[in-house]
Amino acid sequence: xxxVTQLDSQVPVFEEAPxxxxxxxxxxxxxxxxxxxxxPNQGLQLLLKYLSxxxxxxxINGFEAEFNKSQTSFHLRxxxxxxxxxxxxxxAVIPTGGGNKLTFGTGTQxxxxx
Amino acid sequence: xxxxxxxPSNKVTEKGKDVELRCDPISGHTALYxxxxxxxxxxxxxxxxxxxxAPDKSGLPSDRFSAERTGESVSxxxxxxxxxxxxxxxxxxxxxxxxxAGYTFGSGTRLTVV
Numbered sequence: 001x002x003x004v005t006q007l008d009s010q011v012p013v014f015e016e017a018p019x020x021x022x023x024x025x026x027x028x029x030x031x032x033x034x035x036x037x038x039x040p041n042q043g044l045q046l047l048l049k050y051l052s053x054x055x056x057x058x059x060i061n062g063f064e065a066e067f068n069k070s071q072t073s074f075h076l077r078x079x080x081x082x083x084x085x086x087x088x089x090x091x092a093v094i095p096t097g098g099g100n101k102l103t104f105g106t107g108t109q110x111x112x113x114x
Numbered sequence: 115x116x117x118x119x120x121x122p123s124n125k126v127t128e129k130g131k132d133v134e135l136r137c138d139p140i141s142g143h144t145a146l147y148x149x150x151x152x153x154x155x156x157x158x159x160x161x162x163x164x165x166x167x168a169p170d171k172s173g174l175p176s177d178r179f180s181a182e183r184t185g186e187s188v189s190x191x192x193x194x195x196x197x198x199x200x201x202x203x204x205x206x207x208x209x210x211x212x213x214x215a216g217y218t219f220g221s222g223t224r225l226t227v228v
Contacts (some may be wrong), residue, residue: 034216043219106156
């Protein structure tokens with residue numbers, strides 16, 4: 001079984017400041033990793049994913065994440081946030097060997113302030 | 115269709131009534147998933163359909179919950195004798211195939227049981 005931990009339930013940050021949203025996972029098998037964003041009253045939208053290759057993955061809206069296998073982490077970063085980045089962010093994993101469902105973390109609410 | 119479509123977008127029902135939620139996946143997506151998102155919480159897996167295989171119902175919280183999918187088309191999630199704790203956003207997602215493709219989510223159905 002897999003589990004995903006997002007330690008920060010809320011992250012306040014000022015506009016144009018950098019941000020890091022933390023994600024750690026636990027799994028006995030290798031996994032693919034994902035970050036999703038959920039804007040208010042909307043469904044989840046895929047930000048980026050790590051399947052293989054370079055451990056630094058770039059996604060939409062200027063976000064990037066780095067897969068660290070030894071630390072079982074997949075932290076999400078953005079060098080300069082905008083008000084429009086205010087949303088809930090979810091980290092998720094799925095086994096590479098054909099698992100049939102994503103396991104999600106509990107989410108991190110990013111609040112960007114002026 | 116172009117995206118995953120869910121209906122209704124909002125549903126208010128009285129305790130004890132049955133409700134039916136609908137999901138129309140992206141054409142050609144063989145996998146379909148239902149998740150539940152309670153206020154302030156992460157996503158809770160409910161059920162997974164893959165083609166004509168037997169569905170994975172391991173996440174259904176009680177026998178009041180059931181879901182159907184005909185082939186690779188529309189799915190309906192039915193909740194019988196609704197309870198207040200069923201109030202949540204029910205999200206549907208589909209993917210081209212299981213594993214690393216990631217999911218495309220619908221906008222969800224917000225269910226309120228009064």
